Every structure is written in C-alpha cells, then in structure tokens.
Amino acid sequence: MKTFNKSIIAALVLGSTAMSAQANSWENESKDAWIDGKAETVLLMNTNLNNFDINTDVKNGKVVLTGKVDSEIEKELAEELVLSLDGVSDVENSLTVVKNMDTKTTDKDMMDDGDNDLTDAKITTVITTRFLFDSEVGGTDIDVDTDNGIVTLNGSVESEAEKQLAVKIAKNAEDVRDVVDKLSIVAE
Numbered sequence: 001m002k003t004f005n006k007s008i009i010a011a012l013v014l015g016s017t018a019m020s021a022q023a024n025s026w027e028n029e030s031k032d033a034w035i036d037g038k039a040e041t042v043l044l045m046n047t048n049l050n051n052f053d054i055n056t057d058v059k060n061g062k063v064v065l066t067g068k069v070d071s072e073i074e075k076e077l078a079e080e081l082v083l084s085l086d087g088v089s090d091v092e093n094s095l096t097v098v099k100n101m102d103t104k105t106t107d108k109d110m111m112d113d114g115d116n117d118l119t120d121a122k123i124t125t126v127i128t129t130r131f132l133f134d135s136e137v138g139g140t141d142i143d144v145d146t147d148n149g150i151v152t153l154n155g156s157v158e159s160e161a162e163k164q165l166a167v168k169i170a171k172n173a174e175d176v177r178d179v180v181d182k183l184s185i186v187a188e
Contacts, residue, residue: 002025009058015088028060031061031087032058032059032060032061033058033060035058035061035085035087035088036056036057036058036063036088038085038086038087038133039056039058039063039082039088040045040056042081042082042084042085042129043056043078043082045082045129046077046081046125047131048077048121048122048125049069049074049077049078050069050070053055053067053068053069054066054067054068054069054078054095054181055067056082060089061087061088061089061090062088062090062091062092063082063088063090063091063092063186064091064092064094065078065079065091065092065094065095066094066095067081067095067096067099068095068096068098069095069096069097070097070098070099071097072097073118073119073122074097075093075095075097076122077122077125077126078093078095079091079093079095080122080126081125081126081129084126084129084130084133085133087132096127099111116148116149117173118147119149120147120148121148122174122175123146123151123174123175123176124144124145124146124151126144126173126174127144127146127151127169127170127173127176130168130169130173131144131166134142134165134169136162136165137162137166138157138158138162138168139158139163141155141156141157142154142155142156142157142166142183143155144170146176148177149176149177149178149182150176150177150178151170151176151178151179151180151181152174152179152180152182153166153167153170153179153180153181153182153183154182154183155183155184156183156184156185156186157183157184157186158185158186158187159183159185159187160185163181163183163185165184166183167179167181167183168178174184
C-alpha cells in the first residue's frame with residue numbers, strides 16, 4: 001500500500017510540474033505574440049517605412065527583423081521603433097538595405113542634402129511612438145516637432161510628473177540635441 005501511495009504522489013508531482021512548465025511556455029508564447037503584434041503595428045503606422053517588406057519574429061522578448069529597406073536610416077528607424085516597445089529585451093536587426101534603382105539620387109546625395117530632414121523625421125517618429133505606447137503619457141495630446149535635432153514639445157499633460165516623463169523620454173531618444181518644453185499642465 002505504501003508503494004502504491006508513493007507512486008501516486010510521484011505521478012501527481014510529475015504531472016503538476018509538467019503542467020506548470022506547459023503553462024509557463026504558453027505564457028511566454030502569448031507575451032511574444034503580443035510583442036510581435038505591437039512591433040508589426042508600430043512599423044505599419046510609420047509612414048517612412050514599407051511594413052510589407054519587413055518581417056518580425058519574437059522569441060523570449062527578442063525581436064528579429066528581416067526583410068528589405070531602402071536605406072540605412074530606414075534600417076535604424078525600424079530597429080529604434082521596435083526597441084522602444086515595452087517587453088522588448090533586444091533587437092537583432094537583419095534587415096537588408098536594397099538600393100532602389102528608380103531613384104535619381106544616391107544615398108550619398110541624400111545624406112548631403114536631406115540628412116537633417118531624415119534624422120529629424122526619425123526623431124519625431126520615435127518620440128511620438130514612445131509617447132503613444134507609454135501608458136503614463138498622454139501621447140495623443142503632445143505634438144512633437146524636430147528641427148536640426150532640437151525637439152519641441154507642445155500640448156497639454158495632466159501633471160508635473162507626466163510633463164517631466166515626456167521631456168525625459170524625448171531627451172533619451174537617439175540623435176536629440178536638446179528639448180524645448182512648451183507643455184502646459186491641465187488638471188481635469
């Protein structure tokens with residue numbers, strides 16, 4: 001009888017351990033699916049990228065980007081946008097830069113003539129996206145303008161803490177030289 005009880009207890013312990021491991025696996029897979037959906041959405045919302053040429057795969061919070069983009073700036077932009085998402089632990093950027101033969105200017109010409117404009121657009125997009133995905137900042141109430149790496153924040157926030165967080169998020173974005181805070185606090 002004792003052997004029978006020990007066998008049943010051992011079976012129950014092994015069964016519950018297997019179920020726990022299966023539940024953890026399911027939970028991780030659902031988190032990865034959530035991150036994958038957010039990554040696809042943020043890339044789709046960005047007008048500077050062709051989302052249909054970029055693929056995302058997520059495993060344990062690490063996002064792997066594959067596909068094609070038209071420039072190094074687009075490659076960096078895609079990585080920065082995905083890296084800014086909650087839950088993303090790392091980004092492996094395996095995007096391939098493909099030169100578009102239809103364009104009359106080369107990447108070198110674009111860098112000379114419009115590097116600031118492209119960098120400013122990237123900065124604005126990254127900060128706006130971070131605001132939209134941060135639950136503590138009312139991203140739809142904040143307008144982000146960038147000129148030569150200087151970011152100006154206009155709009156309204158509900159508290160001093162939200163204002164400070166918005167400014168900090170903007171300052172932490174890559175290529176930002178300075179942040180001009182024109183946010184006003186409006187208590188509801």
